[in-house]
Amino acid sequence: MVGAACAWYAGRAGLDVILVDRGPVAGGTTGAGEGNLLVSDKEPGPELDLALLSGRLWGELAREFGDAVEYEPKGGVVVASSPDGLVALERFAEGQRAAGVAAEPVAGDRLHDLEPHLAPGLPGAVHYPQDAQVMPALAAAHLLRASAARLLTGHTVTDVLRAPDGTVRGVRTDRGDIHAPAVINAAGTWGGELAALAGVRLPVLPRRGFVLVTEPLPRRVRHKVYAADYVADVASDSAALQTSPVVEGTAAGPILIGASRERVGFDRTFSLPAVRALAAGATRLFPFLERVRAMRSYLGFRPYLPDHLPAVGPDPRVPGLYHACGHEGAGIGLATGTGHLIAQALTAKTPDLDLAPFRPDRFAEEAA
Amino acid sequence: MRSPLELVGAQPGPAFTVTLDGREIEALPGQTVAAALWAAGVTSWRGTRGQGRPRGVFCGIGVCFDCLVTVNDRPNQRACLVPLHPGDAIRTQEGTGHDD
């Protein structure tokens, strides 16, 4: 998705773009994600700024592609599970509001106006109208098609070509060389490997997540609904399995249930304990789901960097190399802003956001 | 015409009544929903979610989920698997099978 967005915005800035992927379109984490466009789970800071920019850009894209990519500006509802949790959640929301997020407290007795099927007795929530959703594989495919970029799927990059002075000249693939004055690393969870081909370190690591998909249902879950613990899990550095329920309906009918996080490398083994915890969390939030059937489950690997911020922008260590990866679980949402900022960097424009927090070389000293 | 029941010398107990959308039809002990509906000349009992097209039995062994039907208010049952009991209420199904 991030690669597709880079192709789209770079193309609109007048650049010729060739998109290279070793797999098919949306074959990596994009095809395994839920398509979250969220501001609600982000604390004030550079990631939230990127999310707000991205959300505006998604809104613009939606005018062109909305139905085709199943764009739904449905809003998010973050539910507290205890009175203490509600206090903390409301404090968190207050900070977000100061940073430009629309965040409306919802009292416990008004929750069912927003989500009629929520469990009774919950203390309260915060409603985030800016949260939205797309179908990520469709979004990537349609953006790519409209971008006029040349698409080379099934091409594995085996090297980053560099001039004697170290400047990037293109990439070598298993099916031939491609010459270009700029190379964008949008390899997601595998972004660290691509950086290594260019001789630089970028510590992108996989964080596995499972998603449960139910049978098709009429619209019973209207927003993206999740428990407040989710925010803590996202920011956590633990390697152990963490799950916090994230429940949402889709345009196609099934309900999607996330979100689990574990650091187990690229292990694709099905984990019953992980999906069991997802089911338990979801049925606690929405008791009607008890009898609803899960039809399938899939897994993906979020690309995360140690400080949970993506790498976006030029790499000062290798002239001509740009990074656009490491967005963890927010890559679909942050793709538009990332693509836009990369296009600005490529065309030597002043970026809309300060790229310093996203500097790809920010981990260098830590390695030394 | 020779029937499968005759072919194997079946001697089921007396037929009983079930309903399909309120209309009474006969069923034999041991018959599945699909078998009783076929015997009553009914071959479709579900409208698809998208186009509302008629569907009934396809794979006959519970794999394809085409024969979904509502039995005693329980939606999305596979007609080819579920046996009938006297008084069962079968309802044809539209959309997701769940009421809005």
Place this chain on the structure above:
Amino acid sequence: MTERAHLAVIGAGPAGLAASVAAAAGGVRVTLLDAAPEAGGQFYRQPAAELRARRPQALHHQWRTWERLREGLRTHVQSGSVRHLTEHHVWCVERNDDGFTVHALLGPEQEEPAEVRADAVLLATGGYEKVLPFPGWTLPGVVTAGGAQAMLKGALAVSGRTAVVAGTGPLLLPVATGLAAAGVDVSALVESASPKSFVRRSRALAAQPGKVAEGAGYAARLLRHRVRLLAGHTIVEAHGTERLEAVTAAALDGAGRVRPGSERRIPCDTLAVGHGMLPHTDLAETLGCGLDGLAVHVDDEQRTDVPGVWAAGETTGIGGAALSLAEGHIAGRSAAARLTGTEPGPGTWAAADRVRTRLRTFFAALDSVYAPPAHWTEQITDDTVVCRCEEVTGGAVREAVAELGAGDPRTVKLLTRAGMGWCQGRMCGPAVAGLAGCGLTPSRRPFARPVPLGVLARAGELDHQ
């Protein structure tokens, strides 16, 4: 005294039954789990007991073998060495630190859970039918060949009076003769394989005298029931609005394309159609068992590459009931020996081994005879529904391939929803792969059947026996 080792066998068809009997005879405790109310699987599917059929053998072949199997099961159930759990729909087998947990749903409703703990598992999950789409294949009255047979054998039910049986494969003959014997007017058997290809493979086929006799028996029965055999033909369209009224059959040329002008319309209210079988491998894949193509990989002892997991029958490759029996026997013997701490000797299953070798060769030869028309995808028009569950058309799949960059079934699925519905791509998988221009590859299905979230949330918490 330590308890006897416990083997869970999943599937009570020929392979699972032979395995259960062999394992129990070898001294292990067996729990046999099966989805049906009666043992038998698809091949020996029995009429519901309440239908009280006095001559169920009228719909069956190799009935003596079935009687032996049934008797073997009964003996071991009575002695307590086999526990037969009927109407247990297994949705997942989980590997634990000290063995396995088999997770099942009970009864036709499949809402309540059951769990079985075992030291080892033997997967005999069988197969299901492959059907390639053509215009009209979603009309009520169009059923799979195996479906027509299952409804006939199990429910003693037929969907109409006039049938056409079509597609390709050895299943079509018994389906046609079975329907005819049950009083259905079978107007034609439309087989895409040409008579010539049978002749070309005659040597491998002739090595099976029993099978040739079986084929001759079917031919005689087709003749007796006046079933017209159209070899080298295919169904190009099923007609009707609310239900099936007729089909159009056409001859195939040497290249496997429809011969223009050869179309003929055959009125019928039932079309039983199938293009071969596919192995059920969901449980094996979730356990991490390796596959050979679409089938579970096993060694000479029918062991998968996951310790403690055996597999036998169609799940390890399509080969019919007799091969399933031989494989089940070997698997059961092997499991019993290994679980009681002995190395199975070379002669432990010599006879079954010979049968296995011979039948695997035979079915490999059959595979090259029975093939769908080479250009079957050309029959899928742009408005033909390919994914029956999500109603994705041939045109939508082609658009995803040609314009959105999808070159494989998974990407087609992501971009069109083909294969995301109730059946999880079991029905449309081969067609989607064909339209994407690649072969069918196994797709991962962690849940072998849909499971209520409430059951999933508590999986592993039940008391075990």
